[in-house]
Amino acid sequence: MEMQAAEAARRWLADQGISQVRDGWVSDERPDELLTANQVAHSWAGDVFAEDLDAADQVRLAFGLLDLLDEYWVTCEIRFADEGAEGPLPADVLWDGYRQRLEADRDVEAVTYSLWVDWFEDHTTSATAFAEVLGHDIDRVVADRSEGLLRRARRVLECSGPVRWPVKEPTYRTAARLPALHPALFRGLRGSFHDVYGDLEPAAALALLDQLDLPTNTQHLAELRHVLASGHKNHHRSPGAWDDAVRSCS
Incomplete structure (x- = not known):
């Protein structure tokens, strides 16, 4: 399906006079000027x-x-459209995408970065x-355990630091039932502490951390x-806490 979506986008760009060449993209108007995927995204995605x-x-x-260009800016245009005068976009199609x-x-770094920062x-x-x-x-992820669902869960957990703790804690607790998700859940907890907008409740987060089956030498686990x-609760609200932890755990 993604391949079909990318080919539809390629045809649409061709209608705009933009085509892909070996080292990038060119426009019919300036065929000697090589464009990057990022330039194409900024100029045409909107x-x-x-x-x-x-x-x-x-x-x-x-x-x-997005599939064709793999550029974060395309996700920005999607967000702008969702918030714009003609928005919101159809939620089922947006989130299914x-x-x-x-x-x-x-x-899928552009996708996870979009989730995280936007x-x-x-x-x-x-x-x-x-x-x-x-x-x-x-x-369903925990019951099904299919590779696609596990990939999605891992990627979301890893970038979920800014999500408010009451929103994500039930999902975190369910994810903890599946050892295959423990490393991603650890990274989610670590991001919940370190991200500028990270959010957690220390006691509940510690109880969850202690449930995870992780190698004892996992980097930053002790800290x-x-x-x-x-x-x-957060690195940026307690700026010396992590350094103290590093000294204590070394």
């Missing part, structure tokens, strides 16, 4: 939402551009976004346990 298509097909086309790509067996850091959207990409499905046991 135009998708001016196309004479229904909103669902606009979103699908935008995700096809994210879920499909989070399950894909390839690098949808999860914004507390007006983080609860809905987290529920749509993982929270609603965590029981994270130390700061949580000391009651610290």
Whole structure:
């Protein structure tokens, strides 16, 4: 399906006079000027939402551009359209687009970065976004254990630091039932402490951390346990706490 979406986006770009060459992209207007994927994204991704298509097909086309260009800026244009005068975008198509790509067996850094810094850091959207990409499905993930679902769960857990603790704690607790998710859950807890907008409750986070089956030499495990046991909620609110933990655990 992603390949079909990417090919639809390629045809759409061709209609705009943009085509791919060996080392990048060129426009019909300036065939001697090589464009990067990032330049193409900045110049044309927003135009998708001016196309004479229904909103669902606009979103699908935008995700096809994301598949084709692999540029974070495409996700920014999707977010702008969702918040814009014609928004919100159809939620089922929007979040299905994210879920499909989070399950894909390839690098999806643009997608996870978008979740982390845009949808999860914004507390007006983080609860809905987290529920749509993982929270609603965590029981199925634990029961099904298919590779695609596990990939999605790992990726979401790892970038979920900014999500408010009451929103994500039930999902974290369910994820803890599956050892295959323990390393990703650890990284989620670590991000919940270290991220600028990270959020956790120290006692509850420590209780969860102690349930995880992790190698004893896991990097930063002892330090994270130390700061949580000391009651610290966030690295940036207790700037010396991590250094104290490093000294104590060395």
